[in-house]
Amino acid sequence: MTHSLHRSGDIESQKKDFVWFMYQTKGVNDKDIKPKALEFIAAAEAVGSENWGDVKTGPKIFYSVEEIKDRITDKSRLRGVFTRKEQVVEFLKRIKEKKTGMSVVITGVLSEVIPACKEAGVTPHSVNYSLGVWGKKDRLPDQTTLSITTMCGHHMIPPKFVKYILRRVEKNKMTPEQGALELAKYCYCGIFNPVRCAGIIRETVGEKSP
Amino acid sequence: MPAIDPEKCTGCRTCQRFCTVEAIVYEDKKCRIDPDLCTECYVCLRMKVCPEGAIHAQDLEGFYKEFQHVLSDPVETHGVTGVTGRGTEEVKTNDVTGRYRKGDVGLSIDMGRPGMGVYLRDAQKVAMAVARAGFELAPAQDTPLAALMTDLKTGKLVEDCLDYRLLSVIIEGKCKEDKLKDVLKALQAVEHEIDTVFSLGLISRVDADGRCSALDIVEAMGIPRPYRGKVNVGLGYPIAEK
Numbered sequence: 230m231t232h233s234l235h236r237s238g239d240i241e242s243q244k245k246d247f248v249w250f251m252y253q254t255k256g257v258n259d260k261d262i263k264p265k266a267l268e269f270i271a272a273a274e275a276v277g278s279e280n281w282g283d284v285k286t287g288p289k290i291f292y293s294v295e296e297i298k299d300r301i302t303d304k305s306r307l308r309g310v311f312t313r314k315e316q317v318v319e320f321l322k323r324i325k326e327k328k329t330g331m332s333v334v335i336t337g338v339l340s341e342v343i344p345a346c347k348e349a350g351v352t353p354h355s356v357n358y359s360l361g362v363w364g365k366k367d368r369l370p371d372q373t374t375l376s377i378t379t380m381c382g383h384h385m386i387p388p389k390f391v392k393y394i395l396r397r398v399e400k401n402k403m404t405p406e407q408g409a410l411e412l413a414k415y416c417y418c419g420i421f422n423p424v425r426c427a428g429i430i431r432e433t434v435g436e437k438s439p
Numbered sequence: 440m441p442a443i444d445p446e447k448c449t450g451c452r453t454c455q456r457f458c459t460v461e462a463i464v465y466e467d468k469k470c471r472i473d474p475d476l477c478t479e480c481y482v483c484l485r486m487k488v489c490p491e492g493a494i495h496a497q498d499l500e501g502f503y504k505e506f507q508h509v510l511s512d513p514v515e516t517h518g519v520t521g522v523t524g525r526g527t528e529e530v531k532t533n534d535v536t537g538r539y540r541k542g543d544v545g546l547s548i549d550m551g552r553p554g555m556g557v558y559l560r561d562a563q564k565v566a567m568a569v570a571r572a573g574f575e576l577a578p579a580q581d582t583p584l585a586a587l588m589t590d591l592k593t594g595k596l597v598e599d600c601l602d603y604r605l606l607s608v609i610i611e612g613k614c615k616e617d618k619l620k621d622v623l624k625a626l627q628a629v630e631h632e633i634d635t636v637f638s639l640g641l642i643s644r645v646d647a648d649g650r651c652s653a654l655d656i657v658e659a660m661g662i663p664r665p666y667r668g669k670v671n672v673g674l675g676y677p678i679a680e681k
Contacts, residue, residue, distance in 0.1 A: 232513070234669045235553065235638040243667070254532040257678055284513055325674060332532045332675035339668045343649040346672055353649045354673030355539060357530035357547060357640040358665035360657065363626065364636035368555060375553060383513040384554045384606055385482055389456045415486065417514055 232382025233308075233336040233420055234359050237375045238429065244338045246380075246425045247311040247345075249273065249281075249320060252332040253303070263301045265329040270298065272323040273309050276316040281309020282419020290423065291414050310422040314345050321349035373433050377426055381416035390415070398434050405430040440477060440497050440504065441484050445469050447493035457488040459606060460556045478556055478606040479508035503600050510583055511606035527582040527611045530642045535675040538581070543613045544653045545642030546574070546622065551607035552638050559587070559608070560601040561633040565626070566594030566610045572625035576612040584608050613642070619656050627660075641665070 233248040251269040253259040266283075273281050274294070282288035286300045289309070301307075311317055317335055324333055335342050339356075346353055362369070369375060370388045373395075378386045394408040403411070409426035443454070443463075450468040455461070462476035463483075472483075483494050499505045528538065529547045539545045548565060551557030562584065570576055570593055579585040587596045594610075614622055626639065643651040649670065658664050 234640055234667060235549070236667065237553070240666065250531065252531045252675075254528070254535045254675070254678075257532075257535055258676070321672060329674070330676035332534055333672050334531050334669055335672060336667070336669040338666055339649055339670070340666065342668065342670050346649075346670065347647075351672045351674060352647050353645050354534040354671045355530050355642065355644045356649055356651070356671070357545075357642045357669040358654065359667040359669075360639040360641055360662060360665055362553065362636050362638050363630040364633050365555070366636060369553065369636065379553050382552070384459055384552060385480070385513070387457050387459045387482065388554060389458075389461075393456050415482065 232418070234357055235362070235382065236379045238372065238379075239376070240338065242376070242425060242428065244341050245312045246337060246422050247314070247317050247342065248308065248336040248420045249278070249311065249317070250308040250334040250336075252306075252334060254332065258330055259303055262303050262305065262331075265331055266301050266305060266307050267298065268327045268329055269307050269324065270294070272320050272327075275323065276311070276319045278309040278316070278320075279312055279424050280413060280419050280421060281307070282417065283307055284418045287417050288413060288419035288421070290410055306418070309419050312422065312424045314341050317342070317345040318348045321346065321351050325349065325351055373429065376429055377412065380421045380426060381418070382420075383416070383418070385415045385417060386412055386421070387415075395430060395433060398430055405434070440474065440479055440499060440508075441472055441481065441494055442497050443470050443472055443489070444493045444495060445471070447491045449491055451490065454483055454489050454494060457483055457486065459554065460604075475602075476604060478511040478604050479504065480511040480606050481508065481514075485514070503603050506583075506587070506600070507603050507605055510608055527577065527609050529611060529640070530669055530671050532675060533642070534671050534673045535677055537677060539613060539642050539644060541644050542616060543643070544616050544619050545611070545613040547640040547642065548610040548626070549607055549638040549640065550610060551605060551635050553636070555635045556604050556606055557608060557635045558602060558604050559596055561635050562608055562610060563594065563596045563601060564633055565629050565637065566596070568625045568629035569610070569612070569622050570594035572621040573618040574612050574614050574622045576610070582609060582611045584610060616653055616656070619653055620660065623657070623660055623662065640669070
């Protein structure tokens with residue numbers, strides 16, 4: 230699936246948004262994955278992954294780390310987000326050292342991700358490049374809404390809910406950070422970036438203020 | 440599928456805010472889910488969005504309703520591919536499987552996203568257009584949509600599924616680099632014939648700088664050079680290619 234690939238919004242904001250994945254391959258290394266998954270979680274926690282989760286349980290910001298760890302099965306899919314290139318570099322260094330043999334994917338702006346790979350001493354094998362959105366683009370929501378909803382590529386975050394949260398923040402009923410966490414709960418994978426989202430909300434609401 | 444109990448519904452319309460595809464309609468002071476628009480993503484059920492508890496699950500009737508749900512809800516695992524939701528393996532395990540080798544160009548055509556949803560009749564239009572241009576569609580063990588194809592060489596889907604709406608579904612496959620221009624031209628034509636959107640990904644082996652020659656073809660066609668990518672960093676142990 231390509232649910233982390235087609236994020237939208239301001240490129241500078243996307244440069245502070247990296248998605249990490251551990252992937253098992255069916256029939257090859259998809260049995261007894263838990264010890265390896267725990268290595269990925271340990272590395273992610275050590276470098277401060279702002280959100281991560283297992284799609285079979287949910288995101289860290291909604292479930293406890295122990296609960297997610299306990300529920301890991303061979304059907305689990307571990308993934309999360311970083312906001313700084315330095316985290317990506319350190320994460321890759323740690324995972325490389327563990328020699329898990331699992332596939333590792335980092336999604337983000339290529340001018341940030343490729344140098345991070347080099348710094349970590351890993352060599353990109355293949356890339357899925359985003360060639361953008363095609364078709365009836367005039368029917369898409371506005372750019373601000375899309376920059377938030379596309380952080381959950383499975384589209385579990387309803388556009389109307391984004392508007393609702395923006396209104397709540399605008400009326401000082403919640404902070405941008407609280408709004409971002411409310412939205413993040415809907416992304417079961419844990420790849421929604423609450424830090425970037427709070428920044429988008431703050432900028433949007435700020436722009437509308439007199 | 441999810442349904443709203445009219446006895447419990449107070450018509451507050453809170454649920455409409457949480458529907459991913461605006462499938463909840465308000466009529467006669469009550470909300471109801473339009474079965475033709477609902478993609479079975481189950482967000483309304485899983486997140487318990489109704490303050491009155493009026494939304495409940497009904498049995499999914501038949502293969503296509505179940506298919507619709509499994510592909511629209513990332514919590515579910517597809518029985519054949521073993522991947523959650525509408526997922527395919529694309530670039531994510533390519534270091535292990537060698538599915539895309541040097542000289543191959545893969546495309547992941549993510550129909551209906553971002554967020555618009557897709558009727559399978561539109562997925563069929565796109566699949567048939569690229570197949571005619573020489574694109575080799577991925578088989579059912581690699582991608583869920585192929586399970587509905589009557590013929591991988593044409594991309595035609597079984598007739599009975601065409602009016603089902605999914606949150607999204609991926610058309611995946613590959614061609615040799617010399618066919619890429621024809622396949623992209625086919626996509627440039629068919630994008631005007633569908634009633635939705637698709638997000639397009641181009642998959643390739645790359646050099647140490649993350650570059651590949653297929654991007655020169657893309658750029659020569661006037662398609663903006665991509666700045667985002669999903670990078671397989673090559674830490675998986677290969678089985679298919681050394």
